[in-house]
Amino acid sequence: MTKKDIYKQELSKLKKVFEDVEESKRKLVEGLVEDAAFLKAENYYLKQIIEKTGMIKVHPSNQGLQKQTEAGKQYLKNINSYSVVIKTLNGVLNKGIIEDDDELAEFE
Template structure:
């Protein structure tokens, strides 16, 4: 499956989970753009997870010292960016933490 198709599928899944269609137009436009970015990052995270599973997260150099792999470093940065995007989306949508388990929370719990 192409990365474009994967990003498109993730976008549709996230958009449905977040209820983007129900948002007011000003919020919808902003959230759609953020969800596009988040969808791309989710696909990147999956690719990086595969690399880490295959090659490991730690390299040992010829002196016996351990070093984090580039895939592992990139994964951590991408995950941080994704988390920040999702927090921003959550803030824009206007959900408070005491709204209970909404669709976004269920989706995010399914990622872990």
């Protein structure tokens, strides 16, 4: 799969998750949904590189000398950003669920 395919697949998946969310909230998080799909695609690409090169380069004659690869550094940064974005999106989804539960509590 290409990076573009992964992006489209993830974007489609996330849009489906948010299709039942109130339209104003859905529009509010539209950019975050796109960012999440982008980060997923970027990490897919970086992970392929890391599988070949590893995340750390070790000096051939002195194994105590190690250096993190640029792909490894970027992958970790992207993972952190992706998890923050997903956590934020999940909060929007859960807020809608909690509000629905509160409305039902009034009828008990």
